[in-house]
Amino acid sequence: MKLFRIVLWIAVLVTASALGFLTYKMTETKEAAVGGPFGVPFTLVSQNGQPITEKALTGRPSAVFFGFTHCPEVCPTTLFEMNGWLAKVDPDNTKLNAFFVTVDPERDTPEILGQYVSNVSARVTGISGPPDKVMEMVKGFRVYAKKVPLDAEKPDGEYTMDHSASVFLLDAEGRFRGTIAYGENTDTAVQKLENLTKS
Structure with a gap:
């Protein structure tokens, strides 16, 4: 049972880290997109x-x-x-x-x-x-x-x-x-x- 809890916590930490990294990358991409000129060339x-x-x-x-x-x-x-x-x-x-x-x-x-x-x-x-x-x-x-x-x-x-x-x-x-x-x-x-x- 103790081993199961340890494995479960490791899985939670890995998932949380992965989600944190993905959120960071999405935010970074969004900021880069808004950072450029608005509209289109004309x-x-x-x-x-x-x-x-x-x-x-x-x-x-x-x-x-x-x-x-x-x-x-x-x-x-x-x-x-x-x-x-x-x-x-x-x-x-x-x-x-x-x-x-x-x-x-x-x-x-x-x-x-x-x-x-x-x-x-x-x-x-x-x-x-x-x-x-x-x-x-x-x-x-x-x-x-x-x-x-x-x-x-x-x-x-x-x-x-x-x-x-x-x-x-x-x-x-x-x-x-x-x-x-x-x-x-x-x-x-x-x-x-x-x-x-x-x-």
Whole structure:
């Protein structure tokens, strides 16, 4: 009986050690995964018609919002709020970048997106491009975006877009640092951006 207990305890210790090692390796892998740049590489078009890649999301921390110009409320509100947050946190425009990526590239050409964004903010850069390439970026950033017909009987007619409404916060290395939710308290949003400038 004594020998059985000793063998049992050895088995428990070996199992516990193995589980501990596996947990450590899984955590290490997870940390390595989150430690890299968020999203996917992309080559798209900025609102001024120039090529823009994922490198634009490095060098300085970035606030990135996905929306569309036909959006009735969420997108114009968020764009307006982003402009206000940036004015408070980075009045000299030396610490943060900000981007508005369309989820509706079929209608939002770089020129249209540029007019839309610049009507609200000179601090935010619009990003569009070929629809398939834009949607690769949208999916790569794990953003939900779906075309919704305004008339169910005319699926190819006028439509709106259902989409995620959070602002993504990336550090200067392009790594994910959090989000600002739609409708979040202004002071909280500003604090998150201030923290981002120090990351």
